[in-house]
Amino acid sequence: MSDNKKLSYCFDVDGANFTSAGEASVKVKKRLREAGFDPETIRRVSIAMYEGEINMVIHAGGGKAEVVIEEDRIVIILTDEGPGIADIDQAMQEGFSTAPDNIRSLGFGAGMGLPNMKRYTDEMVIDSRLGKGTKITMTVYV
Amino acid sequence: MSVYRHSVSLESEKCKGCTHCLRRCPTEAIRIRDGRAVINTERCIDCGECIRLCPHKAKKAIYDPLESINNFKYKIALPPPTLYGQFDNLDDVDCMLKGLLDYGFDDVFEVACAAEMVTEYTRHYLKTENVQRPVISSACPVIVRLISLRFPTLAKHLIPIMPPVEIAGKLAREKAKKEHPELKDEDIGVVFISPCTAKVSYVKNALCGEKSSNIDLVVSMSDMYFELLNTMKSEIAPEPLSRTGMIGVNWATSGGESSSLLNDRYLAADGIENVIKVLDDIETGSYPCLDFIELNACPGGCVGGVLTMENPYIARVRLQNIRRYLPVSQNRPDMHGMDHPFPAEYNVGEFPEINPVRMFSQDRKTAIRLMSEAASFFETLPEIDCGYCGAPNCRAFADDVVRGMAKPEECAVLAKKKNGIN
Numbered sequence: 227m228s229d230n231k232k233l234s235y236c237f238d239v240d241g242a243n244f245t246s247a248g249e250a251s252v253k254v255k256k257r258l259r260e261a262g263f264d265p266e267t268i269r270r271v272s273i274a275m276y277e278g279e280i281n282m283v284i285h286a287g288g289g290k291a292e293v294v295i296e297e298d299r300i301v302i303i304l305t306d307e308g309p310g311i312a313d314i315d316q317a318m319q320e321g322f323s324t325a326p327d328n329i330r331s332l333g334f335g336a337g338m339g340l341p342n343m344k345r346y347t348d349e350m351v352i353d354s355r356l357g358k359g360t361k362i363t364m365t366v367y368v
Numbered sequence: 369m370s371v372y373r374h375s376v377s378l379e380s381e382k383c384k385g386c387t388h389c390l391r392r393c394p395t396e397a398i399r400i401r402d403g404r405a406v407i408n409t410e411r412c413i414d415c416g417e418c419i420r421l422c423p424h425k426a427k428k429a430i431y432d433p434l435e436s437i438n439n440f441k442y443k444i445a446l447p448p449p450t451l452y453g454q455f456d457n458l459d460d461v462d463c464m465l466k467g468l469l470d471y472g473f474d475d476v477f478e479v480a481c482a483a484e485m486v487t488e489y490t491r492h493y494l495k496t497e498n499v500q501r502p503v504i505s506s507a508c509p510v511i512v513r514l515i516s517l518r519f520p521t522l523a524k525h526l527i528p529i530m531p532p533v534e535i536a537g538k539l540a541r542e543k544a545k546k547e548h549p550e551l552k553d554e555d556i557g558v559v560f561i562s563p564c565t566a567k568v569s570y571v572k573n574a575l576c577g578e579k580s581s582n583i584d585l586v587v588s589m590s591d592m593y594f595e596l597l598n599t600m601k602s603e604i605a606p607e608p609l610s611r612t613g614m615i616g617v618n619w620a621t622s623g624g625e626s627s628s629l630l631n632d633r634y635l636a637a638d639g640i641e642n643v644i645k646v647l648d649d650i651e652t653g654s655y656p657c658l659d660f661i662e663l664n665a666c667p668g669g670c671v672g673g674v675l676t677m678e679n680p681y682i683a684r685v686r687l688q689n690i691r692r693y694l695p696v697s698q699n700r701p702d703m704h705g706m707d708h709p710f711p712a713e714y715n716v717g718e719f720p721e722i723n724p725v726r727m728f729s730q731d732r733k734t735a736i737r738l739m740s741e742a743a744s745f746f747e748t749l750p751e752i753d754c755g756y757c758g759a760p761n762c763r764a765f766a767d768d769v770v771r772g773m774a775k776p777e778e779c780a781v782l783a784k785k786k787n788g789i790n
Contacts, residue, residue: 233740252648260767261735262727265521269651276652297733 233261233295239279239304241288244329250291251276261295263368270346271300271366277339278304278362284329285309286360300366302347307359314352318344375414375430375568380404382426387755389418389427394640395518399768400758411726413513414569415640415665416674429565429675432585434595437472440557440584442548444540445473446533449480449612449620450563450670452690453683454593455600461610461690467600469609473559476609477540480616483532484699487615487628492709493527494631494659500525502635502650502658505625506716507531509570510665511643516719518726519647523719525661530714532619533560533567537582538713559585561592563673564666575716588675613697621684622669626662628697633657638664638672728771742770750781 235257237250255272263271275291282289286308294301311317318340325335344350347364354360385403397411398418405418405426419427437443445468452461465476486507494503504525506512515522530538537558544556560583562568571581618624622638635658637646643663649655666672668680676683728735728742746766757778759765768774777783 233736233743235743248649248652251652255648255651256726257739259518260726260728261739262730262732269521269653272651273653295736295739297736 235293235295237291237293239282239288239291239306241283241286244283247280247283248276250279254293257293258295258300263300267300267366267368271302274343274346274364274366275302277342278302278364280334281339282306282308284325284334289359298368300368302362302364302366304362304364305359306361310356310358310360311352311354312356314354373569373572374407374409374412375565375572376407376412376416376419377428377430378405378407379426379428382424384424384426386423387760388421388423390755390758390760391753392417392421393760394644395514396760396764398760399773400755411517413510413517413665414566415510415514416565417640419565419674429568429588431562431565431568431588431675432559434587434591436585437557437559437587441555442475442544442551443473443557443559444475444477444544446477446479446536446540446558446560446583448533448561448563448670449478449483449617449687450673450676450683451561451589451592452617453620453671453687454589454676454678455596455686458600458686459689460606461612462606462608463600464596465609466606467596470599470601471595475540475544477536477543478610478612478616479532479536479560480612480619481699482536482539483619483625484613484616484697485535485701486529486532487619487625487697488700488703489529489710489714490527490625490660491629491631492703492706493529494629496709502655502661503527505660505662506719507619507625507662508664508670509566509575510564510640511663512575512719513566513569514640514643514665515647518644519651521651522647525650526719528716528719529710530716531570533570534582535714541582557584558582559587561589562586563589563670563676565674566665589673590675590677593677611698613695613699614691615697616699617687617691617694620670620687621680622664623662624669626660629660631659634660634662636662636664638669639667640665728767738770742766745769745776748782749779752781754780756780 239250240246251272254275255268258268258271279291282304286306289304289306292303316322320341321337323335323337329335343364348367349365351363383404385400389405390398390400394417395411395413397408399406419429458464468476506526540558541556544551568586571583571586574580615628618628623636626634626636637643671683672680728738746763749762749766751762753761757765759768765774769776
């Protein structure tokens with residue numbers, strides 16, 4: 227085991243099981259606490275990740291969430307093979323949502339997912355291709 | 369705080385080293401070492417879950433024996449409303465309170481009365497500006513400890529008021545001194561009849577915000593139950609003693625504390641696993657529209673405590689019966705002209721500091737390296753969580769190994785593979 231090995235955790239976000247959405251975020255939160263990150267950083271990472279997980283379940287039928295933990299930063303990479311985001315600028319607007327009614331009735335789909343992810347992280351890069359999928363990379367600096 | 373004194377202990381000769389408690393401990397505080405369970409006292413939150421689960425009765429609750437009340441000249445019983453729900457056919461609380469006096473107590477002070485005061489204070493606290501919402505109840509000591517250990521960011525949401533039992537103890541002591549000025553402080557014994565182990569830890573560790581708790585002894589509700597069966601006489605109409613209303617009685621069951629706030633924006637969860645799930649969600653920022661959160665470690669609320677006699681759901685039905693013709697509340701402190709939502713003497717101040725027991729290292733770089741090692745080692749483990757190594761699951765075992773608390777060869781599956789057995 228080398229000293230330079232990055233600490234990373236990978237999670238399968240199950241698109242068929244809406245009730246399990248948000249579980250990876252809870253696991254990451256525990257790990258960040260064990261690594262001694264400050265509560266505010268942990269809160270930012272877990273909210274951004276939670277929103278990302280929910281998005282992948284609602285819109286993309288699930289995907290993968292990878293979290294890379296380094297001394298000075300935490301990087302969250304969310305990858306899915308969903309329909310892709312047609313208009314990223316529009317999707318970034320607060321209140322804009324394409325979530326179906328049954329999801330809205332659960333209290334989700336308020337159009338705050340992507341805006342919150344941007345708000346709680348220092349960097350967010352969206353790479354989305356229609357019909358192929360979306361990759362979102364978020365970084366929180368410590 | 370120096371050494372934390374727990375109220376859950378192990379009778380190691382009865383322990384068979386099975387994995388029941390190991391798997392279900394909500395803070396992963398238990399390991400099996402040399403065939404016996406060992407409790408990590410830094411992680412234990414005294415929830416009593418292992419006492420409930422142990423098939424060999426090897427986990428036991430620590431509390432004061434009933435006889436110890438005789439060490440005091442003037443004995444005051446603090447019966448919580450949970451006690452009212454333990455008896456079959458009890459429809460008049462006065463019979464039970466009289467039973468306590470006949471047993472040998474000089475006075476009784478119902479915790480339910482203090483609970484009604486806390487309800488009133490909480491209602492005012494919720495109206496105060498700048499309080500961290502949702503406000504979390506601080507009545508259950510397991511929850512307070514759980515939050516300080518695992519959810520430190522939520523500590524500022526806890527309402528900084530003493531729990532009803534402490535206020536009851538304080539008022540009972542003041543009443544005794546007033547009525548019997550000849551009594552010295554050490555003559556007065558305030559005895560709480562507890563439904564759970566956590567209240568024992570609460571008193572022994574003086575978590576009330578004062579130097580020492582106003583409660584001197586904590587006895588077990590089940591011990592008291594059997595004594596009361598002998599002393600309670602229902603045929604004689606007892607003198608009226610009870611001073612609680614419906615709200616005070618409701619505190620014994622989950623949802624009772626919050627529903628009495630007369631504000632629908634509340635959540636009430638009970639059972640330690642459910643509670644942890646709710647705290648995880650709140651920490652992530654869910655439930656933004658809630659004002660109040662009531663959390664009880666025991667299933668069903670205090671009626672589900674490990675020291676109770678009756679099934680919590682039956683107890684709940686009985687309490688519904690008892691409260692039927694009671695006034696809504698009989699203890700409403702006068703709030704006129706008060707600047708604060710509750711008197712300063714009931715303020716507990718700051719809740720315990722963050723205790724980073726789960727951290728791998730104080731140094732983040734080292735912590736990340738160790739966690740990376742744990743993650744790599746975890747990859748080699750079977751992930752069947754058999755518990756044979758003595759850790760609750762493979763992930764915890766991997767952590768233990770890099771923390772130097774376990775050796776890789778303790779994994780039976782790895783050892784088997786190494787020896788070429790499939």
